[in-house]
Amino acid sequence: MIRINEFQPNPQGTDPQMAVFELQGEPGTLFTGWITSIEGDNSSATIDSAYQISGTFDEHGLLTVEVPDLENPSFTVLLSSEFNGALGNTFSLLNTGAFFGTVHDALGVPDASADASYLFGAALGGADFAYTGDEPRLVFRDSLSGDWYAINDPDNGQVIDINGNVVAPDEFSSDPVSGTDTFGSANPSRSAPAVNHFVESFEQAPGTTYFLSSDIDDGSFDFFDRFASPDNTNSARDDFQSGFDGGYAIFGQDHDGEGGASTQVVSIPGIDISGYVDLAMAVRVGALSSEPTFHNYEAGDGIRIFASVDSGARVLVAEFAPPVSGSGDLRLDTDGDGIGDGGGLTTALSRFVFDLPNGGSLLDLEIEMTSDASYEPLVIDKVEVGEMLELAPEPEGPEAVFIHQIQGSGTDVAISGEVQVQGIVTGVYDESDELKGFFVQEEDSDTDNDSATSEGIFVYLGSNSVDGLAEGQIVTVTGAAEDYFGMSKINVTDEGSVTIDDAANNLNLVSSTSLELPAPGRTDAAATFEAVEGMLVNFTDTLVVSEYYELARTGQIVL
Incomplete structure (x- = not known):
């Protein structure tokens, strides 16, 4: 789980040039994503700002990032895997996937009670504050329960919960109004400690x-x-x-x-x-x-x-x-x-x-x-x-994503670091004199229907092996998404794993993509076939072999 943990919607005094956000996730993992603000002062729901962020969660699962200061509330702030829209676009719940990919968290903050209907945090799986009586200078999650609280500007020594109720500061493990923030360290908690x-x-x-x-x-x-x-x-x-x-x-x-x-x-x-x-x-x-x-x-x-x-x-x-x-x-x-x-x-x-x-x-x-x-x-x-013993019933593993989310529409992987995908094995080349891995493709039912994003990817095993691995099997792959000499792959050589979920032949669940020649660009250019990288393809034309130097080693020929 990746989520927003703390930020300042409207800091005291003159607005700073940069706004600080504290995020929470799996300790030691690299995260790249976007922080986006959607206007909430009226019904326009326009996208005000969108900034890409990246960093590694520390040993406590916290990551502090800075973005240019946001326009003051009312607004909805999103934490997402990508941003494919444009500033000034009108937001709609119908375009969430197209604009933002995976929405990790969202929070709506109003500066008037009438603006509550223009917030989208709860609809996106997050939360929306009730009007707190002012523009909050700070919002933060309880370090144990994860519940949201706000401190107004001026705060009057008050803490307000997500429903607009006033909470006494002495109910917390430390006084939330005594400082400006706790970025980089544990937030105050209203929950009783474990006994x-x-x-x-x-x-x-x-x-x-x-x-x-x-x-x-x-x-x-x-x-x-x-x-x-x-x-x-x-x-x-x-x-x-x-x-x-x-x-x-x-x-x-x-x-x-x-x-x-x-x-x-x-x-x-x-x-x-x-x-x-x-x-x-x-x-x-x-x-x-x-x-x-x-x-x-x-x-x-x-x-x-x-x-x-x-x-x-x-x-x-x-x-x-x-x-x-x-x-x-x-x-x-x-x-x-x-x-x-x-x-x-x-x-x-x-x-x-x-x-x-x-x-x-x-x-x-x-x-x-x-x-x-x-x-x-x-x-x-x-x-x-x-x-009230702390911690979840089990530690979270890498984020489960679709292959097209990793591939994205560019030449490099859109998601890097630890990921988990499930797909169908379309080709096995795991011998020491081959590619030392295999190809996996998303089932047709899980594709995004976007011709610009590939549904296949190579899984690199290195010196490892997977007993009984064969074409058509459904597998779950956990490893590091990365690029290697222009080729996207999931590397499972270190802490990764491959689990065979269904050993039957399921190749009927994936389709081959037809390609026509001449290609839209140079066939040796990385971008020409980027959209089908790692996928099953077929050519509608009759092709002629012009080189077979790599045929014995990798099964590769030049046509």
Whole structure:
């Protein structure tokens, strides 16, 4: 999720030359997009300004950017992936996709109650402020709940919520009116802080607050026990170097290699939950991530968390399992079908938060860890139980986009950095003496019907491979969108992945584009066939081979 987090609609004093916006997104990711302002003082709904922005979200998921100062409210501010309109164009909800591509966030800010009908924030998936009594000098999101608040100019010591209600400043974690902004740091929060009334960090040996079903350690690749974290004495456990809470964690791998059961259990019984509501738990989890080169975990492997209250029914709280293909990296099961389809686990432990059953006095937790072979390590650390635990149920992955959004209408990729696409494999050239990758194309039903944007793209694997990859399969590709010597591609050589979602032949779901010669420009010019780059094509004319130097290596000929 990428969204607007804080900005100044009308700063105090003389309007500055530049306006500052704070955005929120996935830490460490590069973002390129547009900030656009739509007039809201009358029914004209004209586009006043549009500025391209870019930068990398910091370790806290914040990105501060500057654009030339916006005209004062009333207006609707959009954060979008692109801008294809022109200043002075009339905005309509019907042209949202054509003008802005993906709208990440939108906020309407009025300077009069009559202007509320001329705002589009809520209609675009964002929000619209009710009239606050003046032009706000600052609007910001609550750092925990994400709710919008405004401070007027003059502020009179008041904070106003999205519905126009006055909120006392002392209800916040820090006084929102004491300074001009908190750009680059956490915003004030009106939400109560988390109450973690139980924490198990596994710093003490098992047998008191938690119990292990067995202790296994052959000194090599078969183990289940509490070990130092990180543990550089073991060539399997030393893959895990970050995300730990303290000096110890629970590691497991190939549990039945020493004659034990493949499923081992961490039990945390008798947690006092008397009087608590909105109960949740957090846990740090890690596993080996090796796609697309290897698919280490098979069906049945993974981590399952169960809870019971007052010795009642044993309820499945969460599960991490391989994907639909039956083998691969472990992912969160988001819909309870036993198949991993959410956030993936890596050797850097991630913190997940899950709801727990409410009511009762005593909570029992059981964490099942299943591994029946080498190279299937599992790690858990720091279990928390409390009210209002922070963080989403799973970390967000790269933004899911269509291929035409990456390609755009220019010669370079319109979206760079980490992306995720789903499409149909149209050609596989993954051998070491070939292109070391494959082509994927958007299904006909998902195209944008714009002849200027390509629906295909090359996926570069490098030295990696995808077991069983074949033409016609539907795949999900996660990687870095980039250009390489004028060719757009998705690079999955580092942290990327390729998952086969449907192994059947689905080539009937994509169409080949007909090309006629002579071409509209030089055939060796990058722009001539840019609109069909990476796509299946056919020529309506009879062609003659004039060169075949690259035929053996890449299947390329000159016609």
